[in-house]
Amino acid sequence: MPRRDPAAFAEFVAARSASLHRTAYLLVGDRGLAQDLLQEALTKTYVAWPRLRDPSKAEAYTRKAITTTAITWYRRRSWGERPVDTVPERVGAGHDDDVATRDLLWQALQALPPRQRAAIVLRFYEDLTEVQTAAVLGCAVGTVKSQVSTGLRTLRTRLGDRIADSDLIPADPLEVTR
Amino acid sequence: MTGLLNDLMRDRADHLEAPEVDLAAIARDGERVVRRRRAAVVGGVAAASVVAVVSGAALLGTRGGDDGPVAGSPPAGVQPLTWTTGRTLHTAGGESVDLAAEVRAWVWVGDDVVYTDPGHRVHLWQDGRDRVVGETMSPDTDLAELVSDGTFVAWVGADRRVERYDVADGATVRGPALPGERPRVTAIDRAEVYLADSAGVYAWQPSTPSSYRTIDTDPRAVVLDAESGTLVRTAPGRTALLEREGTTLHVSAREFADLSPDAGLLSLDDADVGKVVDTTTGRGVTLDHGHEWAVGYQWLDPTTVATLAFDGMDDEGSMDGWLLTCDALTGACAPGEHLPALGEFQLPAGLHVAAP
Known part of the structure; x- marks a missing residue:
C-alpha cells in the first residue's frame, strides 16, 4: 500500500x-x-x-x-428546520412562476429526511445506479427504491399541481431504474 | 429528458463558488485520528515480543479429564494463536479454558499465564491454579500493563514502584518509584526492565533493585522492545524507518515495534503498512494479509509472526478484527481467527484493548 x-x-x-x-x-x-x-x-x-x-x-x-x-x-x-439559501417570496405568473416553483422544489428537497434526500441526489444528480447508490448508503437496493419513491412522492405532493409528474424526473423508466 | 429536479440540482450546484479547503487542518486532524486508532490496537504490544513457549497446549492440558490434545494445531514448532474473551482463554484450534477472573490484560510467561483483572489485581495461572501475586497501579488504556520474558513478568505496582515477579520461584523484586507522571513498563529483556514516564526513559536491573538508569530525558524516546541485548527505540524527529547504532535500533515508528527472539527481524507499522524488517540489512517485507490494515504483534517462532488485522477501520464501532499467522521472510499470511468486537477480546500483549 x-x-x-x-x-x-x-x-x-x-x-x-x-x-x-x-x-x-x-x-x-x-x-x-x-x-x-x-x-x-x-x-x-x-x-x-x-x-x-x-x-x-x-x-x-x-x-x-x-x-x-x-x-x-x-x-x-435532530434538525427540524432545514437551512436554505433562498426562500421563495410568492408565486407569480410566467417566469416568476417558474422561479417560484423551482424555489419551492428546492425547499421541498431540503426538507426531505436525510436518507431520502441523499438517495435522490445520488440517483438524479450523481447519476449513480440503484446498486451504486445502495453501496454508498450502505443499504439494500430495495431500500434505495423505496427511499427514492417516497422522496419523489413527497416532492410531488409539495409542488401540487404546479408541474406534471413527467416534468419532475426523467420519463424514461430505463433511465430511472437502471 | 432531464426533468425539473435534475435541472434544479445542476443549476444550484453549478453556481457554487470554489470551496476553501484547509489542508493543514485536514492533515492535523487526520494524523490525530490515525494515532488514536493505532494506539487503540497496538500501543504497547511490544510487551508481547517473547515467543509463547507453550501457548495453550500445556495450559489446556491442566484441565484434566478427557480433553485430549489441542485440535487444529498449527504446523509443528509454531505456537497457536491465542486470545481471551471475558475470563476464557481460547486457542486457534477451538480449545478453551476458563481462568479465575475476567481478563483485562495478559501475557504468556513460559507455560503460564499472568493477567490483570478489572480490579487491577495481578493473577498467575499456573498448573491449573490461580493465585493473586500483585496489584498494578490504575493504568492508562492502550499502554502496557505487563511485560514478560523467560520466567519474568514486570509491572508498575499500586505504589508506583516497578515490580518484577519470577514465576519459577515466586520471588518478587521491587524497584524505586519513578520521578515523573504516568510511569509504565515498556519492555523486558531477560532480567532487565525498561520503563518510561513523563520525565524520561529508564532501565532497571533488579540485581541492583534500589536504583534505575536513565536512558533518555526525552520521554518520547521510549524503548519499544528489547531482545538479547538489542534495544528498539523510538527516534523523535527521525524519518528513516530503521537506523542501527551499535546494539540500538532507532525506528521512526512511535507506537510499536516487535523484535523477533533473536533480534534479527523487526515487526512494525510503517505509515499504516505492516512490515517485517531485517535488522541487519534493513530490507523489509510487507505483510500480504488481505485486510485493510495489519501488524505482526507476537513472534510464534523465529520467523512466524502472529498478526492482528482489521477491516472497516473508518468506524471504530464496527472494526472487524482478525488474527493471522504470517511468514516474516515472505510476507505470506494464512487465514486466521475472526475476533469479536473491539473491547470484547484481549491479546497476549500485556495491554488492555479497550472498546471504542
Whole structure:
C-alpha cells in the first residue's frame, strides 16, 4: 500500500474538491455547512489514503463519506428546520412562476429526511445506479427504491399541481431504474 | 429528458463558488485520528515480543479429564494463536479454558499465564491454579500493563514502584518509584526492565533493585522492545524507518515495534503498512494479509509472526478484527481467527484493548 503522501492528497483535493463540494451542498442546502461537510469528509479520506490506491477510489470514498456524514449530522442534531439559501417570496405568473416553483422544489428537497434526500441526489444528480447508490448508503437496493419513491412522492405532493409528474424526473423508466 | 429536479440540482450546484479547503487542518486532524486508532490496537504490544513457549497446549492440558490434545494445531514448532474473551482463554484450534477472573490484560510467561483483572489485581495461572501475586497501579488504556520474558513478568505496582515477579520461584523484586507522571513498563529483556514516564526513559536491573538508569530525558524516546541485548527505540524527529547504532535500533515508528527472539527481524507499522524488517540489512517485507490494515504483534517462532488485522477501520464501532499467522521472510499470511468486537477480546500483549 502507498504511504500517506501529502502531495498526492493535495493534488486530489485540488482536482476534485469543487465537484465534491457540489454534492455536499445538495445534501445540506447551505454553503457553509457544505464546506464543513467537505472538510470532515476529506479528513476521513486522508486517514484512509494509504489504502485508496487511485484517485477514482478516493473520490468514491469521499463521496460516501460526505453522504454518510451528512446523514449522521442530521441524526445527531435532530434538525427540524432545514437551512436554505433562498426562500421563495410568492408565486407569480410566467417566469416568476417558474422561479417560484423551482424555489419551492428546492425547499421541498431540503426538507426531505436525510436518507431520502441523499438517495435522490445520488440517483438524479450523481447519476449513480440503484446498486451504486445502495453501496454508498450502505443499504439494500430495495431500500434505495423505496427511499427514492417516497422522496419523489413527497416532492410531488409539495409542488401540487404546479408541474406534471413527467416534468419532475426523467420519463424514461430505463433511465430511472437502471 | 432531464426533468425539473435534475435541472434544479445542476443549476444550484453549478453556481457554487470554489470551496476553501484547509489542508493543514485536514492533515492535523487526520494524523490525530490515525494515532488514536493505532494506539487503540497496538500501543504497547511490544510487551508481547517473547515467543509463547507453550501457548495453550500445556495450559489446556491442566484441565484434566478427557480433553485430549489441542485440535487444529498449527504446523509443528509454531505456537497457536491465542486470545481471551471475558475470563476464557481460547486457542486457534477451538480449545478453551476458563481462568479465575475476567481478563483485562495478559501475557504468556513460559507455560503460564499472568493477567490483570478489572480490579487491577495481578493473577498467575499456573498448573491449573490461580493465585493473586500483585496489584498494578490504575493504568492508562492502550499502554502496557505487563511485560514478560523467560520466567519474568514486570509491572508498575499500586505504589508506583516497578515490580518484577519470577514465576519459577515466586520471588518478587521491587524497584524505586519513578520521578515523573504516568510511569509504565515498556519492555523486558531477560532480567532487565525498561520503563518510561513523563520525565524520561529508564532501565532497571533488579540485581541492583534500589536504583534505575536513565536512558533518555526525552520521554518520547521510549524503548519499544528489547531482545538479547538489542534495544528498539523510538527516534523523535527521525524519518528513516530503521537506523542501527551499535546494539540500538532507532525506528521512526512511535507506537510499536516487535523484535523477533533473536533480534534479527523487526515487526512494525510503517505509515499504516505492516512490515517485517531485517535488522541487519534493513530490507523489509510487507505483510500480504488481505485486510485493510495489519501488524505482526507476537513472534510464534523465529520467523512466524502472529498478526492482528482489521477491516472497516473508518468506524471504530464496527472494526472487524482478525488474527493471522504470517511468514516474516515472505510476507505470506494464512487465514486466521475472526475476533469479536473491539473491547470484547484481549491479546497476549500485556495491554488492555479497550472498546471504542
